[in-house]
Amino acid sequence: MTHDRKDVDPGFSASLMRGMTQRRVSRRDLIKYGGATVGTLSLASILAACGGDTAPGSGGQTSGATVDFSAPPGDTINFANWPLYIDSAKDPDTGERIHPSLVSFTEETGIAVNYNDEIQANASFFGELLPQLQAEQDTGRDIIVITNGREFTALTVNGWVTELDPSMRPNFDANAASWAKDPDYDPGNKYSMAWQSGLTGIGYLTEKVSRPVTTMDDLMNPDIVGTSSVGMITGDMPDLVMINLGIDPASSGPAEWQEAADWIQMLKDSGTLRKFYDQGYIDDFTAGNLAASMAWSGDVLYYKIWENKPYEWVVPDGGALLWIDNMMIPANSANPQGAYQLMDYVYLPEIAQMITEWVAYMSPVPAVQDLIAQHATEESGEYAADLADMAENPLLWPDDALLAQTPFGRNLTTDEEREEWDAIFVPISET
Amino acid sequence: MPQDQSKDLALLTAAVAGQSGEEPPKRADQFLAKRRSRVAYGILAPGGIYLMLAFIVPLILVVYTSLQSGGLLSGGYQFTWAFENYADAFASSKTFIARALLYSALATVLTILLAYPMAYWIAFYAGRWKSTLFFLILVPFFVSFVIRTVQWNFILADDGLLFGFLKDLGLLPDNFRVLAGPVAVVAGITYNFLPFTALPLYVALDRIDKGLVEAAKDLYATKFEAFRKVVLPLSFPGLFAALVLTFVPATGDYVNSSVLGSNRTTMVGQVIQTKFLTEADYPEAAALSVILMIGMLVIALAYAKVLGTEDSTLAAAA
Numbered sequence: 001m002t003h004d005r006k007d008v009d010p011g012f013s014a015s016l017m018r019g020m021t022q023r024r025v026s027r028r029d030l031i032k033y034g035g036a037t038v039g040t041l042s043l044a045s046i047l048a049a050c051g052g053d054t055a056p057g058s059g060g061q062t063s064g065a066t067v068d069f070s071a072p073p074g075d076t077i078n079f080a081n082w083p084l085y086i087d088s089a090k091d092p093d094t095g096e097r098i099h100p101s102l103v104s105f106t107e108e109t110g111i112a113v114n115y116n117d118e119i120q121a122n123a124s125f126f127g128e129l130l131p132q133l134q135a136e137q138d139t140g141r142d143i144i145v146i147t148n149g150r151e152f153t154a155l156t157v158n159g160w161v162t163e164l165d166p167s168m169r170p171n172f173d174a175n176a177a178s179w180a181k182d183p184d185y186d187p188g189n190k191y192s193m194a195w196q197s198g199l200t201g202i203g204y205l206t207e208k209v210s211r212p213v214t215t216m217d218d219l220m221n222p223d224i225v226g227t228s229s230v231g232m233i234t235g236d237m238p239d240l241v242m243i244n245l246g247i248d249p250a251s252s253g254p255a256e257w258q259e260a261a262d263w264i265q266m267l268k269d270s271g272t273l274r275k276f277y278d279q280g281y282i283d284d285f286t287a288g289n290l291a292a293s294m295a296w297s298g299d300v301l302y303y304k305i306w307e308n309k310p311y312e313w314v315v316p317d318g319g320a321l322l323w324i325d326n327m328m329i330p331a332n333s334a335n336p337q338g339a340y341q342l343m344d345y346v347y348l349p350e351i352a353q354m355i356t357e358w359v360a361y362m363s364p365v366p367a368v369q370d371l372i373a374q375h376a377t378e379e380s381g382e383y384a385a386d387l388a389d390m391a392e393n394p395l396l397w398p399d400d401a402l403l404a405q406t407p408f409g410r411n412l413t414t415d416e417e418r419e420e421w422d423a424i425f426v427p428i429s430e431t
Numbered sequence: 432m433p434q435d436q437s438k439d440l441a442l443l444t445a446a447v448a449g450q451s452g453e454e455p456p457k458r459a460d461q462f463l464a465k466r467r468s469r470v471a472y473g474i475l476a477p478g479g480i481y482l483m484l485a486f487i488v489p490l491i492l493v494v495y496t497s498l499q500s501g502g503l504l505s506g507g508y509q510f511t512w513a514f515e516n517y518a519d520a521f522a523s524s525k526t527f528i529a530r531a532l533l534y535s536a537l538a539t540v541l542t543i544l545l546a547y548p549m550a551y552w553i554a555f556y557a558g559r560w561k562s563t564l565f566f567l568i569l570v571p572f573f574v575s576f577v578i579r580t581v582q583w584n585f586i587l588a589d590d591g592l593l594f595g596f597l598k599d600l601g602l603l604p605d606n607f608r609v610l611a612g613p614v615a616v617v618a619g620i621t622y623n624f625l626p627f628t629a630l631p632l633y634v635a636l637d638r639i640d641k642g643l644v645e646a647a648k649d650l651y652a653t654k655f656e657a658f659r660k661v662v663l664p665l666s667f668p669g670l671f672a673a674l675v676l677t678f679v680p681a682t683g684d685y686v687n688s689s690v691l692g693s694n695r696t697t698m699v700g701q702v703i704q705t706k707f708l709t710e711a712d713y714p715e716a717a718a719l720s721v722i723l724m725i726g727m728l729v730i731a732l733a734y735a736k737v738l739g740t741e742d743s744t745l746a747a748a749a
Binding site: 121280 | 502503504505506507508509526527581584585588589590591606608610611689690692693694695697701702704705707708709710711712713
């Protein structure tokens with residue numbers, strides 16, 4: 001490896017890495033409050049909104065934009081991603097922040113990558129692109145990373161992303177994890193390939209609960225968690241509750257949604273609920289205001305492993321929720337060929353390793369686990385121990401038993417479904 | 432003031448023209464007016480362009496978005512003069528608008544009760560410490576709004592700095608808490624908007640000629656009467672500015688309730704946020720923003736009417 005992190009940045013420290021490995025979402029809430037609305041009012045979108053008044057009716061199940069992927073790639077890729085979601089290092093010569101995995105790509109292909117960590121929330125970022133997408137213009141991005149959910153679905157059903165040629169991703173075919181291939185929200189990976197992934201389950205403070213929390217029902221038992229001390233994450237809540245009611249979100253309908261809503265109402269009535277969170281639950285969690293909470297595995301495990309806090313993160317008995325952040329090529333991208341090459345390139349195990357060692361998420365390339373274990377044996381001291389921990393963490397490398405317990409959330413494919421879903425769940429968290 | 436001057440000037444030039452009965456002075460007048468307007472436009476241009484880009488254009492975009500219809504999953508949203516968005520948005524958010532108005536009104540009253548004596552004392556009695564003291568009020572506000580609010584989350588934590596200590600002393604019951612309830616939200620808004628109240632009040636109070644208070648006392652006014660009949664009316668313009676600067680943004684605030692409140696304290700700002708960031712229902716989110724904006728405008732105009740800013744400005748000038 002010419003771009004092993006240690007070669008690029010001799011000053012790299014394990015503690016710096018810890019600081020960089022926190023779940024991206026909990027960090028982005030601060031940014032969200034400050035920048036969400038500003039971001040959606042970019043000049044480009046204003047101009048596009050004023051100029052491009054496309055006729056309605058193109059809607060429905062349009063097929064994605066098609067592109068000749070055998071054409072030669074352009075010389076630059078604009079890559080939009082979430083903050084702290086790729087390997088980073090300081091260039092020893094220039095002192096600039098670089099991403100070794102991308103540097104490696106550029107060296108091999110000659111294609112420059114303009115990497116921009118500009119995505120703070122799916123909906124606000126999507127809102128920023130919407131005017132250009134509707135006007136069938138170039139959004140200025142060649143790769144975007146969107147979580148499976150309603151914005152993802154809007155991009156695919158409206159034909160706002162480029163259809164991928166399945167014959168042109170050898171690394172993906174050879175190395176992608178089973179769960180990253182053919183997900184129900186994108187059959188055959190027609191439009192998307194996983195970037196990284198994670199789980200939503202339950203986190204708790206061992207000192208604040210009378211016994212370990214193992215089920216979702218424990219959250220409404222004041223004898224276990226106390227009163228006003230449980231947090232729920234609004235967006236992931238319906239799916240996680242359904243999974244734990246024994247309902248497969250994929251086959252759920254309004255009746256099942258109502259069942260989940262009733263469970264949430266029971267939780268509210270039990271007196272244990274403190275608050276519904278968008279994503280800031282981790283602040284109340286670390287402040288000790290919560291005894292237990294719906295939580296993203298990365299958030300809680302970060303504190304447990306790196307800061308030795310008395311926290312636990314568990315997959316509740318009924319199961320946890322699996323989500324994937326996906327790379328996609330917006331329609332009318334200026335360089336879809338280059339973008340697709342890069343999307344496949346990150347499925348090379350040694351490249352995926354560079355990314356995962358930094359971001360500490362579920363990698364869509366299972367071979368990375370052995371590479372990190374190997375890397376641990378080549379290092380020494382704390383850094384080696386950290387790497388070994390990572391390689392051994394069962395939550396980063398889910399086996400079939402765990403995967404059987406962690407379905408995706410309900411993929412809402414029509415506006416009727418979406419509105420029905422919101423009518424059931426939004427009022428619960430607002431009142 | 433500039434208007435008065437130009438009037439005076441016009442009168443003066445007219446008088447001069449009448450005296451001589453000749454043309455040239457009129458031309459001079461036109462020339463002067465032209466030059467003056469050119470200068471005025473030149474001075475206004477940077478601010479005007481900035482307002483165009485940073486305020487008017489987004490405002491138009493918000494209104495434009497609020498009249499769109501369609502569906503996220505069926506081709507996106509198109510402009511269709513969809514006024515029903517307004518009815519839908521209002522119907523589904525009445526409670527949250529009412530709650531936002533209530534919290535904001537409470538917080539505004541509290542900030543004024545806190546800021547008025549503070550500004551009064553600084554303006555009248557602080558002497559050479561004036562600027563230092565006022566600077567001290569502003570110091571915390573060099574830190575970001577959100578960070579400050581999140582810090583309160585730690586200070587007010589159930590077993591945190593403040594309550595943890597009091598609970599250890601046995602002064603508070605163990606299950607006592609302020610966070611995730613309306614008290615924390617109103618307190619948070621009060622804290623966050625205090626300088627916006629204090630600043631205009633201080634400016635208005637500092638401008639008052641202290642001799643007027645002396646004069647009132649010479650006329651046998653008690654200290655309180657002097658305050659009530661002289662200082663208070665003269666501070667009305669500042670009070671008006673303070674009310675508007677506090678009440679209007681506080682009503683739309685969503686950070687305090689998000690960070691310090693719970694589902695029992697949801698304010699309209701959070702509803703807009705949810706519609707935008709969770710439901711991706713941009714048209715209704717925009718419609719609700721416009722409703723809120725118009726509501727605030729009406730309230731601000733009502734204030735202006737009640738407090739009569741022009742009269743009090745005149746009073747201040749007199």
